[in-house]
Amino acid sequence: MSDGEEASPGADGPPPGGARVVAQGLRRDHGHGILALDGVDLTLEPGEFVALTGPSGSGKTTLLSLIGALDRPTSGSIAVDGVALHDHDFDRARYHQEVVGFVFQHHHLLTHLSARANVELPLVPTMHRRTARRARAAELLEEVDLGPRVGELAAHLSGGERQRVAVARALANEPRLLLADEPTGALDSAAAHRVLDLIADVRARRGTTVLVVTHDPLVAARADRVLHLHDGRLVDRPAELRAGSEQLSA
Ligand SMILES: Nc1ncnc2c1ncn2[C@@H]1O[C@H](COP(=O)(O)OP(=O)(O)O)[C@@H](O)[C@H]1O
Ligand SMILES: [Mg+2]
Structure with a gap:
């Protein structure tokens, strides 16, 4: 891309507000019998703060990677503000520059x-x-x-x-959409709180849509909504409770 041609959003642009994300029938098959996501339907409304939980290997990072256009689904679709990420003219670089922001577990600085x-x-x-x-x-x-x-x-x-x-x-x-993959996973609770306060504050001031992967009940408690992944599917209860009730009914 040549320098200086594109309009710069810079810091003076309009307040960004939040993106709307609609994912339908998301599957991600890695082959060798590894189905990381097995039919996920998900809508994030603009400005929503949603926590995503699930055991290790349940597909959380995969789901964030698909929504963040770092990976492609085997089938299914994702649209962000009505723009389909699989469209042949989808501008991935622009999406990363202007729409989505990532926070990874291990900072990646x-x-x-x-x-x-x-x-x-x-x-x-x-x-x-x-x-x-x-x-x-x-x-x-x-x-x-x-x-x-x-x-x-x-x-x-x-x-x-x-x-x-x-x-x-x-x-x-x-960004209109902030994706955070266990951003407080490596922190003590005081430091984790500060990071969370920050994310909550950004959402409040800018209306950013936020999807945070977390194992931390404190994060989940602050979210508008908590989603649970289990074996690549969204389920209505966390895995621990499912395991408990399955034992009870066994
Ligand atoms: N690039 C990859 N190649 C093969 N298997 C993968 C790849 N990425 C993830 N997986 C597998 O997909 C499943 C979901 O992984 P992941 O999304 O990282 O789960 P989580 O973030 O919930 O721990 C796991 O079984 C994992 O081993
Ligand atoms: Mg992960």
Whole structure:
């Protein structure tokens, strides 16, 4: 892509609000009998904060990867704000730049770069002026209470601080949809709370649609809705309770 041609959404665009996500009949077959998702139907309304739980291997990361267009379903469809992700003219790069933000379990920061440089990276395609990017990154880090740490190497930050940088990075382009895969899984509870407060605050201020994978009952308690995956299907109760009731009825 050549530089400078596209309109830049930058920081001055309209408030983004939240995306609407409609997934239908999602299947993801990895072959060798591994069916990671087995017919998932899911709608996320704009501005909803939805928690996704499920045992290890139940398909949570796969579902996030499909909605985030990091992977493709074997069958089924996903539309975000009416745009089908499988359409031949779907602009994946633009989707990643302008619509969706990711927070991974293990931050995925570049540890040899400063907090600010990490947050600047996703701004490179959308904000052409370095000074503007630096200012925007500093502002985002301020928002996650890391103002004084902007110049610190990511390698020197604590786990909680890194995860807050990861949230700032995910928010850099004001996504309409925030996908977070166990973002607090590696944190102690105080640090986890700060990250969650941040995500909840972003949702409240910007109306961002949020889908968070979590094992943490505290996260689930703060969500508008909790979804449970089991063996690649959405079920109406968490796996622990299902196991309990299956034993009772056995
Ligand atoms: N790239 C892949 N190739 C083969 N199998 C995979 C791949 N990614 C995930 N799986 C399998 O799909 C299932 C769901 O995985 P995943 O979505 O990572 O679950 P979760 O995030 O709930 O732990 C698991 O059985 C996992 O081993
Ligand atoms: Mg996972």
